[in-house]
Amino acid sequence: METEYSTFGRHVAVDTWGVDFELLNNADWLQAQMVEAAEVCGATVLSVQSKQFEPQGATVLVMLSESHLSIHTYPERGFAALDCYTCGDTVDPQLAIDFMVSVLKPETFYAKKLVRGMGELQVETPEIKQAELVK
Numbered sequence: 001m002e003t004e005y006s007t008f009g010r011h012v013a014v015d016t017w018g019v020d021f022e023l024l025n026n027a028d029w030l031q032a033q034m035v036e037a038a039e040v041c042g043a044t045v046l047s048v049q050s051k052q053f054e055p056q057g058a059t060v061l062v063m064l065s066e067s068h069l070s071i072h073t074y075p076e077r078g079f080a081a082l083d084c085y086t087c088g089d090t091v092d093p094q095l096a097i098d099f100m101v102s103v104l105k106p107e108t109f110y111a112k113k114l115v116r117g118m119g120e121l122q123v124e125t126p127e128i129k130q131a132e133l134v135k
Contacts, residue, residue: 008118024056048062097111
């Protein structure tokens, strides 16, 4: 008997501005933060790919059992584009995005959430909760 999986998913995207150059230009550090962000939201990490660009910039892609988490950075502009898409309702992509905003500490950010897999795409503006990180 086949299992019926729900097509419901949430896709949170955030543009962050005013982020420290050194944070955005360190693919290894970003990769560690992204894996932690995935774990914070309860997702299962399948694989990670990262690329450090020259003269600057980085991309990190985290493939999740539940979908993906990604970041693309432009350190010279203090900009990073992040998104997290998760299928089902057990993993909340917002928690991963909140974690990343907390560690990047941008001056400003703009976020949208898409509710997917239910027919017409629903667009919402999520509340970003920056956690006080205890390290």
